[in-house]
Amino acid sequence: MSVTKPSQEKPGCGDLSKELGAFRTYLKSNGYRVTREREAIAEAILRNHEHFDVDELFMELRSRKPISKASIYRAIPLMIKSGVLTEVYMEDGHMHYEKAYGREHHSHLRCLNCRRIFEFSAPELAQVEKRIARQEGFKSLGHKFEIWGLCSNCQGQIAPAKGGGS
Amino acid sequence: MSVTKPSQEKPGCGDLSKELGAFRTYLKSNGYRVTREREAIAEAILRNHEHFDVDELFMELRSRKPISKASIYRAIPLMIKSGVLTEVYMEDGHMHYEKAYGREHHSHLRCLNCRRIFEFSAPELAQVEKRIARQEGFKSLGHKFEIWGLCSNCQGQIAPAKGGGS
């Protein structure tokens, strides 16, 4: 379940105006300006994307309101600080992000074949985080858990590859 | 406990010649050549490094046997395939590795202040991996768990920073 697409339907997860509002509020209350570029970027992200990278975003914006990559790269850290966006993982040398506002913490399954990302949540991870932190005298501030393998679709196609292969 | 240093003492974890042997064997049985450069790289890694990046390694090799970064970059994938090395994480735009031969699976605690990496193992993570994989119809092939926060040393120094501060 839960590929990179659905989510607008989920209650409390798709309130675009609320998410945009949170970002605007962050900007204003930190002395940044609310520009049309920042709004366009934020809207494009918050409207459609669960996971994305800068290039996809750039392409998508190109059709409605072209915005330079520089501005996208400059907007992203602001969105992250405002809490509506998170870095998720680095792949093929570039970062992937996902929207964060109002979403519950979750982890990712990565299919090594089709490269799709699936989500799941496992509440006990928070407990592991706490326990280990206590054990090690750490003050924990977050964690990341990722599983990689083959999704149900790809298991059949790619086939066994039993030996040591590679 | 368990910063990035100790390990030679642990039984079964520091057998340099055995690790080097594993790498040589991999090379030979795959038609690659055992060159002095590859040996120097492998030895430097296997002798001293729990965690490292290419630049550190390059610097260290410079004193005994200068080797071009290109060769280091070309040797690393071989070492990974041979099983003596693993990619661990990307930080500040470059990859960090750790030696893998004979080491048990473990996860990392990352101090956001001093940037040191601590290790721990939490066996239940393997169970979470299996359970989620079963749930989602995945064939899992591995997982990664990371906790970030402040290590015991840095908690006092950096101080609370209670509010929302970035």
Place this chain on the structure above:
DNA sequence: GTAATTGCAAACCGTTTGCAAACCG
């Protein structure tokens, strides 16, 4: 009006690659 922001193009920087010389087997 004035400081912040944008777009452009150049700079960065870790990593990869083409090629001639050096080397393993």
Place this chain on the structure above:
DNA sequence: CGGTTTGCAAACGGTTTGCAATTAC
């Protein structure tokens, strides 16, 4: 010897940055 591997320097590709023109407030 013959095919690999090395070192060098140039190429790559994602991200950052300097700067003049534009824009938010």
